[in-house]
Amino acid sequence: MLSMPLSGGPGPAEESLWSLRPACREMESKVSEGGLNVTLTIRLLMHGKEVGSIIGKKGETVKKMREESGARINISEGNCPERIVTITGPTDAIFKAFAMIAYKFEEDITNSMSNSTATSKPPVTLRLVVPASQCGSLIGKGGSKIKEIRESTGAQVQVAGDMLPNSTERAVTISGTxxxxxxxxxxxxxxxxxxxxKGATIPYRPKPASTPVIFAGGQAYTIQGQYAIPHPDQLTKLHQLAMQQTPFTPLGQTTPAFPGLDASPPASTHELTIPNDLIGCIIGRQGTKINEIRQMSGAQIKIANATEGSSERQITITGTPANISLAQYLINARLTSEVTGMGAL
Structure with a gap:
């Protein structure tokens, strides 16, 4: 998916963005004449920055979209990397809302290209979330329907083969002008x-970026509601490696020697720089978060004091490669959670 910069509401040069092109108005009148002007709900899957663009500064952009389209536009909670944007209303209102979103994304692409060396303009891309039971009709026998849609509209349309996690819905990706x-x-x-x-639809609900992680018996678990769910194998293996190879011994203890076994891998050091405005989410209240990361990873982590005139802080991680990998993973998870939550209203 394209990464869209955050943007505020329209300025004087952007007024054309909010006036539907003649082609769109003509299409809407045809749809109304065809008797299809009924209430419908369409769900879109967007990344955090795309949602930030739709929301705009202090929510001005989405407010304008709601007012001018007449559609209800709801955005799911903000602590997930992906968000669901639900558009509900008569078909003509839905088309107006889609027109505004599509032209807003095109404007974002144009703005991002002003700082890029790319010569070809990428297409606007939207992802719809559609019940899997309707995807067969959308594809058609032998792919006939989806081929017809591609040829008559000029848009690229792809229906995902797999259902979205824990749902009975699939993503339908549309790209083009x-x-x-x-x-x-x-x-x-x-x-x-x-x-x-057909039948009951289990809607797709994006998961939060970072859920609490608990380590027990060499296994990593994440907390979902009232249950502990085994975490993906990669993090479990990292934790096991980190705990097995940690070179740090508590004071007053000695490491027993085992003949024929090599000693733990030597400690190494890795440095990161983090913006000052994000360092708080790594440290946590009274150091709780950084202490959790130290305990889980087995690494030594030092955060340098702020230096005058610098907008960044340096973090030094010391430990085995496994310690460092897990510490970096946990720090990145905290940063991702903080950054993707910024698009919330």
Whole structure:
């Protein structure tokens, strides 16, 4: 997915963004005449920066989209790397909202290219979340329907083969010019109205970026609700390695020698620089977070004092490669959680 910069509401030069192109208005009148102007709900999957662009400064952009389109636009909670944007309303209101989102993303791409050496302009990309039971109708027999949509709109359309985690929904990715995307959404809406979902739909709910991690019996667990769920193998293995190879011995103890076994790997040092405004989420209240990271990773972690005139702080991690890897993983998880939560209203 494209990474969109955060943006505020429209300035004088952007007014055209909020006025629907003639092609869009013409399409809406045709849809209304065709008797398809019924209430519908469309769900979009977006990354944090894309959501930040839609929300705008102090929520101005999304407020303007709601007012001008007449659609209800709801955004899921903000502590996840991915967010669900739900658009509900009559089909003409939905198309207006999609037009505004598509043109906003195109503007973001244009702005990002002003600082880039790229010569070709990437397409606007949106991801819809569609019940899996409707995807067959969207693809059509032998792929006939999706081929027809691609050819008639000029947009690229891809239906994911697998369902999104813990749901009965699939991602449908649409790429192209804003006008092609709106034409494509119109046709997808027609298919969804003609082929309602079969059976119960379990909606996709993005997981928070960082959940508490507990280590017990050499296994890592994350807390979800009232249950401890085994964490992915990679983190468990990192923790096991870190604990097995930690070279630091508590004071007053000696490491017993085992004939025929090599000593633990020598300690090495790794340095990171973290922006001053993010160092607080690494340290935590009264040092609770940094102490957790030290305990889980088995690494020594030192945070340098702030230096005058510098916007960054240096973190020095000392330990075995496994200690350092786990410490870096846990620090990055804290940073990701903090940064992706910034787009929240």
């Amino acid at each position: 804003p006008d092609a995307i709106i034409q494509c959404v119109k046709q997808i809406c027609v298919v969804m109205l003609e082929s309602p979902p």
